[in-house]
Amino acid sequence: GNSVTQMEGPVTLSEEAFLTINCTYTATGYPSLFWYVQYPGEGLQLLLKATKADDKGSNKGFEATYRKETTSFHLEKGSVQVSDSAVYFCALSDQSNTGNQFYFGTGTSLTVIP
């Protein structure tokens, strides 16, 4: 079946530190991979995505590369800001005849301190 495993938090970093949040997946087909971000009191919003192996998704200084050989999609940012404090979810989308189903990790809470 399909599943997503991401590193547990919470993660606390100082401003301008380097961020990595690990995400690995299990899929039966050829999924698309996503990172969603949830700011306090809000719904999830798409941060970046990749649709095939070796694709790199990027947005707002965040990057993630679709690695089929290691079944991973790790999120990275070179220099985090206080405004990046949020919960980050890794997800995969399964191309299924029964609908465009999504599978989410449990989320990683990030707090960036000045």
Added chain:
Amino acid sequence: NAGVTQTPKFRVLKTGQSMTLLCAQDMNHEYMYWYRQDPGMGLRLIHYSVGEGTTAKGEVPDGYNVSRLKKQNFLLGLESAAPSQTSVYFCASSYPQWGMRITGELFFGEGSRLTVL
């Protein structure tokens, strides 16, 4: 640009009461979903719909019912609320890309916080 709108945003129920959460989207999306979010468990799919008049069970459907009478609306009902249904509920919608690998992203509402006493 409304996107996905959920009502109500907050609700407190007593055990055994019933209620309906309404989700409306104005993006003409085919697919709609209801998730619940609980601490340490991420998002879990309750029910989903691939088009008007269709519904299907997700990972945790027990205790919930849904209806999709109009393409833009997806209703989540609790017939007899239980404390275990205390959660934050999110509605989402997406679109298929016919003839291509499906890569349509999910668009989320702001959530509905339900407390069952």
